[in-house]
Amino acid sequence: xxxTRSSPRFELLGLRDRLIMDPVHGGIALSEIEVxxxxxxxxxxxxxxxxxxxxxxxFPGATHSRFLHSIGxxxxxxxxxxxxxxxxxxxxxxxxxxxxDLSESQLGALHFFTQIVRLACLLxxxxxxxxxxxxxxxxSIHKLFADGKAVKTLWKGIDTTKLFGRPPEKIVHxxxxxxxxxxxxxxxxxxxxxxxxxxxxxxxxxxxIQPSEAFMAATAAIWPVLTGDAEGxxxxxxxxxxxxxxxxxxLGLVVSGEFDADRADYMLRDGFHSSVTIGGFNIDHLxxxxxxxxxxxxxxxxxxxxxxxxxxxxxxxxxxxxxxxKVYGHKTSQGFDLILKHAINEVMADSEVSDFVYDCLTxxxxxxxxxDNYFWEQFRRFARTNPNSWSERIINRRRLKHLRTVQDADxxxxxxxxxxxxxxxxxxxxxxxxxxxxxxxxxKIGSGYREIRVLNKRTGTYSDITHQSDFFSKFRDVxxxxxxxxx
Numbered sequence: 001x002x003x004t005r006s007s008p009r010f011e012l013l014g015l016r017d018r019l020i021m022d023p024v025h026g027g028i029a030l031s032e033i034e035v036x037x038x039x040x041x042x043x044x045x046x047x048x049x050x051x052x053x054x055x056x057x058x059f060p061g062a063t064h065s066r067f068l069h070s071i072g073x074x075x076x077x078x079x080x081x082x083x084x085x086x087x088x089x090x091x092x093x094x095x096x097x098x099x100x101d102l103s104e105s106q107l108g109a110l111h112f113f114t115q116i117v118r119l120a121c122l123l124x125x126x127x128x129x130x131x132x133x134x135x136x137x138x139x140s141i142h143k144l145f146a147d148g149k150a151v152k153t154l155w156k157g158i159d160t161t162k163l164f165g166r167p168p169e170k171i172v173h174x175x176x177x178x179x180x181x182x183x184x185x186x187x188x189x190x191x192x193x194x195x196x197x198x199x200x201x202x203x204x205x206x207x208x209i210q211p212s213e214a215f216m217a218a219t220a221a222i223w224p225v226l227t228g229d230a231e232g233x234x235x236x237x238x239x240x241x242x243x244x245x246x247x248x249x250x251l252g253l254v255v256s257g258e259f260d261a262d263r264a265d266y267m268l269r270d271g272f273h274s275s276v277t278i279g280g281f282n283i284d285h286l287x288x289x290x291x292x293x294x295x296x297x298x299x300x301x302x303x304x305x306x307x308x309x310x311x312x313x314x315x316x317x318x319x320x321x322x323x324x325x326k327v328y329g330h331k332t333s334q335g336f337d338l339i340l341k342h343a344i345n346e347v348m349a350d351s352e353v354s355d356f357v358y359d360c361l362t363x364x365x366x367x368x369x370x371x372d373n374y375f376w377e378q379f380r381r382f383a384r385t386n387p388n389s390w391s392e393r394i395i396n397r398r399r400l401k402h403l404r405t406v407q408d409a410d411x412x413x414x415x416x417x418x419x420x421x422x423x424x425x426x427x428x429x430x431x432x433x434x435x436x437x438x439x440x441x442x443x444k445i446g447s448g449y450r451e452i453r454v455l456n457k458r459t460g461t462y463s464d465i466t467h468q469s470d471f472f473s474k475f476r477d478v479x480x481x482x483x484x485x486x487x
Contacts, residue, residue: 028075036188041368048371053131058333059274077121077261083287109221120203127176138341140348145171153362165208174205219244227294246301278322286312304455314471321442329438335400338436342390347378400484437481445472
């Protein structure tokens with residue numbers, strides 16, 4: 001039997017159409033469909049969106065883009081999914097002996113899920129606007145994101161109930177990612193593809209999409225491989241529907257979960273480009289000990305880590321904790337983020353700018369023009385005639401004077417501290433002290449957490465992760481507030 005380079009067997013072997021060189025992961029192979037998606041203008045705009053907004057003003061090497069991060073996330077997502085499959089196949093061989101082999105339908109199902117996992121990871125961040133997360137935190141932009149008319153205009157002609165269950169009341173960047181992905185697929189997905197747009201979208205954040213017939217057929221074929229349940233256990237439609245729901249949720253964890261491709265890539269990438277070592281962790285050891293867990297009695301499916309891999313997962317969470325504390329939450333970086341938000345509000349007061357931004361946020365074809373570069377030019381234009389403006393400060397990297405840092409302070413405590421600092425500086429109350437707060441969730445793992453459990457390979461049983469490690473109880477949601485002297 002002849003196999004073309006686009007056949008499932010060849011793509012499962014990693015034989016693809018193009019190779020892109022990445023400074024973090026090395027060579028990343030791309031399929032023909034992935035190349036078409038990456039070449040789309042809505043994806044190409046990510047070249048001009050910095051991964052860490054303006055972190056490079058503090059860590060000069062951190063100029064890397066959302067474009068490379070998205071491709072790196074696809075690569076890591078493939079690594080995660082491939083290792084989950086490898087570990088599942090190893091268990092099936094142990095269960096059935098060396099005679100265990102995959103049928104043609106199962107090979108096709110592996111190819112199907114490999115494609116949609118890779119593409120969901122590739123497109124997970126394609127909806128980020130200028131300056132990534134900081135953009136929507138500017139008051140002028142936040143109002144646009146919450147504008148009901150803007151929401152309806154963005155989704156005009158699209159039944160959002162099929163995407164999200166109910167119409168969105170406001171815009172979040174995950175919605176833009178879904179909207180961008182839809183536009184990209186409409187232009188780039190060939191009719192010969194063995195998956196649909198919805199098969200990819202159902203793995204992305206915020207969506208509640210019903211799986212296609214192709215997804216259901218692939219689920220039925222791959223279920224015995226992933227779970228060890230004998231073929232025929234999905235004979236009823238209800239059982240198949242339940243299995244598909246489990247697979248959507250579990251494969252969704254590869255895209256967005258406690259340990260996912262997004263976080264794994266940005267920690268390695270941000271640490272590399274920021275020239276810090278605290279973002280590193282042993283991804284190879286963690287993946288080798290990561291399994292798809294299935295407990296038929298409890299009707300639970302998720303990630304399962306063995307005792308040998310628990311330490312690697314702890315390292316991952318701790319590295320993320322350190323990145324937030326030492327890099328993302330750095331006092332100078334947060335000060336520049338504060339300046340950035342004021343500068344955005346400053347230039348948005350110009351109707352020409354605000355009209356352009358509104359058009360970009362409500363018309364997906366115009367969205368391709370909304371990049372960091374556009375705002376940098378607006379800052380420069382404003383700074384030329386306003387020498388004491390926020391725009392001038394960010395263009396010339398004039399940082400705010402840092403006064404104090406506190407953690408987990410409530411609103412009243414922050415007001416009191418502001419007054420205290422004003423008294424110390426001898427300035428008028430309510431005029432002279434600024435503060436910004438970084439709210440960070442370092443880990444969702446806690447009592448009752450179900451997405452990841454610990455697998456006892458000897459007994460084949462699962463236990464809550466907090467029963468096996470008290471490490472995760474040391475982490476909680478925190479807020480870090482920095483105070484600055486107003487210029």
